[in-house]
Amino acid sequence: MTAPTARRVEPSVEVPISVTVNGEAVEAVVPARQLLADFLREELRLTGTHVGCEQGICGACTINLDGEPVRSCIMLAAQVDGSAITTVEGLSSEGLSPLQQAFKDNHGLQCGFCTPGFLMTLSTVDPDEYPGEEGIREAISGNLCRCTGYGGILQAVRTAWNRPQDA
């Protein structure tokens, strides 16, 4: 991981990055202060990543970064140089993914603002790490639905994870 021969790069207000987004290589020069969520939305026009609280509480901006769910509103775009990102737009190349279909079938969204965050968390974690009904609640605990539509969300996850309610 250490690259002692790498050339020293002085602090700068503009930072070149190479990142893979939804399978496509992206090269960009980003303002140092630009949040990752804003880079995805405004530069790449991937507006499915929603910006809610901008302080790491609500989870609406959750993306998959190198296989982990992370909050893109409390990361700098400059920090993702060399990484691979999946946003909600990358969940399915055609139609809805099974998880998205489960949300649709089970009324897992009301206003829909929080939905991309829920989908990205749930599509990134390993269901086996979150067993039972309690596990589902733990898995979604980092995402807030301000409509409080949790009943439908829980039912959608049960369906997507093939998990009966009394498990």
Added chain:
Amino acid sequence: MKPPPFAYCRPHSLDEALEFLAEHGDEARPLAGGQSLVPMLNHRLARPEVLVDIGAVGELQRMERDESGWLIGAMVTQRRVERDGTEGCQLLRLAMPFIGHRQIRARGTVGGSIAHADPAAELPAVALTLDATMVAASLDGEREIPASTFFAGPYMNSLEDGEILSHVIFPMAPPSTRCSFREFARRKGDFAVAGVAAAVGFDDGSVTAARLTAFAVGSNPVRLAAAEAAVAGRRLDEAALTETAEAAAAEIEPWEDIHGSPQYRRQLVAALLRRALQEVAP
């Protein structure tokens, strides 16, 4: 809710990171996982001129275990510790799931949390309870700082100018030690309103050594010296539980905030400590 302007660099070695920090002095801040610093930037509570991102510094990514304990590099994520870095260290294993949420632990680092010294954070409490050693690095070399003197007030540590936290050594507890970690928060994943950590050694059912800590009740986590004395040498019967919990409630000096009064926090600590001791009782 956007960060103020700053210059950013991402050095690939510890020496280079230390050089940047030394060159820019007070105007520079190291950026670890960013799970506290970036929200502070968004709120403009922090306005550094230069951010030195230490995320690519390989020397800070070590995670090694030997018979004496775990050495965990400052930039090891909490998620990585939760997954692979707690074997043989029960208190660390119990505490990790309480840190924020999965999304926070994915980016948040051990060194970032400890250096940030949030009064309600879990890892400083674990470090204090286990008597962990913080190793600071500077261009002059390394310096060891015991947990008991590392925390210097709310959001303050005892690192000197030009130093960054390099790694933390969590010593392995003796085999007879049993641990509990408990906190109360209004919602899962929120910062604790009050919490306790306990590492208790037993011999034939009696307490030989108790290390008890409360957190989120004051400027920094605090060892509960009176409670430790109250429980020393005793079996954890009803009288011992009650007297130890009462001693803890009496010795802390909790602060007041929107989440609870001092009296409420005393009661919380007493109740949490009682449950923690019940949990570790053989």
